[in-house]
Amino acid sequence: MTKLKFFCILLILLSLISCDDKAAKATTAAQNFPQFDSFQAPSEVDQLKARLVDNPRDFETLSALGDKYFESNRYLEAIQTYDKALVINPKCADCLNDRGLAMFYMGNAKSALESFDKAIAIEPGYAHVWLSKGFVLVSESRYQEAIPVLHKVNEVDATGNLVAEADRFIAMAV
Numbered sequence: 001m002t003k004l005k006f007f008c009i010l011l012i013l014l015s016l017i018s019c020d021d022k023a024a025k026a027t028t029a030a031q032n033f034p035q036f037d038s039f040q041a042p043s044e045v046d047q048l049k050a051r052l053v054d055n056p057r058d059f060e061t062l063s064a065l066g067d068k069y070f071e072s073n074r075y076l077e078a079i080q081t082y083d084k085a086l087v088i089n090p091k092c093a094d095c096l097n098d099r100g101l102a103m104f105y106m107g108n109a110k111s112a113l114e115s116f117d118k119a120i121a122i123e124p125g126y127a128h129v130w131l132s133k134g135f136v137l138v139s140e141s142r143y144q145e146a147i148p149v150l151h152k153v154n155e156v157d158a159t160g161n162l163v164a165e166a167d168r169f170i171a172m173a174v
Helices: 003-018 022-032 044-054 059-071 075-088 093-105 109-122 127-139 143-156 163-173
Strands: none
Touching: 044 059, 059 075, 059 093, 075 093, 093 109, 093 127, 109 127, 127 143, 127 163, 143 163
């Protein structure tokens, strides 16, 4: 065994001993020594799914898991997970919005728009859902319907963070 390999193994062992969190240990080892891929930490999806074993009706965990599936382009799993979260909290405008976007990316614009409309009925001041609805309408070449929806983003976005995106979609629609 070369001195370098011995030193690497020693560093790994020291990092494992000195850390309290198993996931942090595995992540640190994997980042510092990628050649030792057996130290991979469980994915965030796996961690969230493990939390659901103890409490399958944990709304926050279901919502977070849906978000992780969405971010990974696993739209069908995201929709199924958001549906479970919405059984627990049917008034979650964010879940309805994200579910709608996942539906759109799965090719179902009609269901996406229905999901957005439910979210708007629950929380009309939620700017993200207006932007999502406008995006889908523009994507479906329904420009006349999209413009007032996107103008609504300007009215309800208190932070102004979404206005530029809405304006970009409006420019595409005119």
